[in-house]
Amino acid sequence: MRSLLIEGKTSMTETTINVLNRINGPEDVKQLTLSEMQQAAAEIRHLVLNKVSKVSGHVGPNLGVTELTIAFHYVFDSPKDKIVWDVSHQSYPHKILTGRKEGFLKEENYHDITGYSSQFESPHDYFTVGHTSTSISLAVGLAKARDLKQETGNVLALIGDGSLSGGLAFEGLNNGAELQSNLIIIVNDNEMSIDENFGGLYHSLADLRASNGQSPNNLFKAMGFDYVYVEAGNDLPTLIEMFKQVKDIDHPLVVHIHTEKGHGYEKAVADKMTYHWRGPFDLETGAPVTDSPVPSENYNTILMDYLDQKIVTEQLPLVAINAGIPGAFGLKKFQAQHPQRYFDVGIAEGHSITFASALASQGIRPLVFHSSTFLQRAYDQLSHDLALNSNPAIIIVKGGTITKNSATHQGLFDIPLISSIPNIQYLAPTTKEELTAMLDWALAQTEYPVAIRIPEHGVAHSEPSVFELGKYQTLKAGSQVAVLALGGFLPLGEKIIAQLANNHQINATLINPLTITAFDTATLDVLAANHEVIVTLEDGSLDGGFGEKISRYFGGTALKVLTFGAEKEFTDNEALVNLYERYHLTPGQISQEILTHLSNK
Numbered sequence: 001m002r003s004l005l006i007e008g009k010t011s012m013t014e015t016t017i018n019v020l021n022r023i024n025g026p027e028d029v030k031q032l033t034l035s036e037m038q039q040a041a042a043e044i045r046h047l048v049l050n051k052v053s054k055v056s057g058h059v060g061p062n063l064g065v066t067e068l069t070i071a072f073h074y075v076f077d078s079p080k081d082k083i084v085w086d087v088s089h090q091s092y093p094h095k096i097l098t099g100r101k102e103g104f105l106k107e108e109n110y111h112d113i114t115g116y117s118s119q120f121e122s123p124h125d126y127f128t129v130g131h132t133s134t135s136i137s138l139a140v141g142l143a144k145a146r147d148l149k150q151e152t153g154n155v156l157a158l159i160g161d162g163s164l165s166g167g168l169a170f171e172g173l174n175n176g177a178e179l180q181s182n183l184i185i186i187v188n189d190n191e192m193s194i195d196e197n198f199g200g201l202y203h204s205l206a207d208l209r210a211s212n213g214q215s216p217n218n219l220f221k222a223m224g225f226d227y228v229y230v231e232a233g234n235d236l237p238t239l240i241e242m243f244k245q246v247k248d249i250d251h252p253l254v255v256h257i258h259t260e261k262g263h264g265y266e267k268a269v270a271d272k273m274t275y276h277w278r279g280p281f282d283l284e285t286g287a288p289v290t291d292s293p294v295p296s297e298n299y300n301t302i303l304m305d306y307l308d309q310k311i312v313t314e315q316l317p318l319v320a321i322n323a324g325i326p327g328a329f330g331l332k333k334f335q336a337q338h339p340q341r342y343f344d345v346g347i348a349e350g351h352s353i354t355f356a357s358a359l360a361s362q363g364i365r366p367l368v369f370h371s372s373t374f375l376q377r378a379y380d381q382l383s384h385d386l387a388l389n390s391n392p393a394i395i396i397v398k399g400g401t402i403t404k405n406s407a408t409h410q411g412l413f414d415i416p417l418i419s420s421i422p423n424i425q426y427l428a429p430t431t432k433e434e435l436t437a438m439l440d441w442a443l444a445q446t447e448y449p450v451a452i453r454i455p456e457h458g459v460a461h462s463e464p465s466v467f468e469l470g471k472y473q474t475l476k477a478g479s480q481v482a483v484l485a486l487g488g489f490l491p492l493g494e495k496i497i498a499q500l501a502n503n504h505q506i507n508a509t510l511i512n513p514l515t516i517t518a519f520d521t522a523t524l525d526v527l528a529a530n531h532e533v534i535v536t537l538e539d540g541s542l543d544g545g546f547g548e549k550i551s552r553y554f555g556g557t558a559l560k561v562l563t564f565g566a567e568k569e570f571t572d573n574e575a576l577v578n579l580y581e582r583y584h585l586t587p588g589q590i591s592q593e594i595l596t597h598l599s600n601k
Helices: 032-057 060-064 065-077 090-099 107-112 137-149 167-176 201-212 236-246 266-270 299-314 331-337 349-361 372-387 414-419 434-443 487-504 523-532 544-555 576-582 587-600
Strands: 082-085 155-160 183-189 226-230 252-258 318-323 342-344 365-371 396-400 425-427 450-455 471-475 480-485 509-512 531-541 560-566
Touching: 032 090, 032 107, 065 090, 065 236, 090 576, 107 396, 137 155, 137 167, 137 183, 137 450, 155 318, 167 183, 183 266, 201 252, 201 509, 226 434, 236 252, 236 434, 252 480, 299 318, 299 331, 299 434, 318 349, 318 560, 331 342, 331 544, 342 531, 349 365, 349 372, 365 372, 365 434, 372 396, 372 414, 396 434, 414 425, 414 450, 414 544, 434 450, 434 487, 487 509, 523 531, 523 544, 531 544, 531 587, 544 560, 560 587
Parallel strands: 082 155, 155 183, 183 252, 226 252, 318 342, 318 365, 365 396, 396 450, 425 450, 480 509, 480 531, 531 560
Antiparallel strands: 471 509
16 A cells, blocks of 8 residues: 655655554544554545545545544544534545544445445444535534433534535524534635635635634624634644533534645645545546546537637627536636636525526526536525526536436436426437527527536537427437437437337337427327337436326327336445446337337237
8 A cells, every 4th residue: 555645745655554553433543642643644644545546536625624533533422422524525534533444445445435424334424415504504403402302412513615605504503503502613614615715704714814713703703603713723732622622512612723625635735626526536646547538529618618609709698607616517717718707606506596597687698507416405596586587597407317426416306306397498408509509599588597408428419400499309200119318318219219120120219309398299299199109218317307297298198108217216326337227228128118018019
């Protein structure tokens, strides 16, 4: 095993994990000397970097709280004393110290533990958490439950990496300040979100850092909390002494700790955004490691070029909005080109939608960029603030796909979620040309909010076209069987059509629906007249999805509708090949089901 670091040095000398070999739980941390704890910090960083560089994961958040985590387990008594990690993407050191180090020591065990906290893994975790701003509310609930049961113990929430910018964090603070008992909120202030911090809150934090916690501009005191500031947030003796002082406090307290994101690995310190989360990379050079060729084009650059052209050439009043994840969409390019038209609202998905609705009401044309897994955090705003008001904002949805991912980051549910709301039109392009045609249509109309689901299976091309809402595209006319292949699953539909023709002499119809919410009833009625089986394919959850809507439309007919997509479940880093097999999403499985139903008629 190779060691990489101590405090930013990149020595690739061979080393042995010594101290961590003696730690099987928090009780063992309490037996360490200060020098042994400092060595444990270096060993934890080594294990974290060694693992994430091979299989991907969060880098900077974990490196920044290593000393803090050791100090917590040295002073407090987990699991009687409970800590809730906001997002929990900084919980790797905690996992290593609470009996799960095998998941970092051996490659064959890397996937035995999740990338987030999980009560199913350990009694030292209390929730499965992967989205921001939840820790304070969860901690308030734990503290109130403790008090109602007349138990003892400390309850802590650790929040940072921009999570304070989410509205739920303020709701938690507002309610937590009313407790008349122990509650410790650790604000892990590393001066960063996923990208740069945004919002007035962070000016207050900067004032507190600059004044060593003495600035009168103190949000936490204003909300009713006692307050302690710690400047040396990566110094073990300082952290240990501070935790000893606040342990068993009898009222709500905020401990504001200034840490360094990526501490101990110079590349992560120098480029905090890139190293927030990384795919496999070379530890010495920082270069990404991948077996897949880099695609010649992607939808991020297509979208950025499109927006630039509309602004520069056509002078459209466009703005781009995102909620703390600009790197996922390549929005830094747009920000550099059009800084006055770019708004990163922080990790505040709800605000992004309501803000966009108001902009759209005044003739500005906002495009809001969201991942499927985070957009669900803004459901009320989508419904009440946007759709009910019929304001023509455009939402770009990325990551809506069946894929190997953690249970906390599922991209399966955007179709049921968005299509259940009246007045939003949800579109599903399959090619670059269809995407740009849909954007042209969305920008020209003012009747609807429009969401566009970016296909997740690479960039494809087609002939330029003009988009018509509620008009399906018949790519191949046939009979007996019709396949409606939505969005990124159009290539799967093409494979099924070819297999039916080549192996079973069935001349099936292939349709690209283009829209999720607007039905082409004329085309559907034609299908009902000369087909026996209708097949729908969608890259998402079937429950409440596109296929169910088509099935309901044909409910009063003799047609058999077969729907293919994902089951309604949370999966946790399951291999895509296994998911496709279980969901019957291979061309062979689908073709066989079609044949079975034809033979049974």
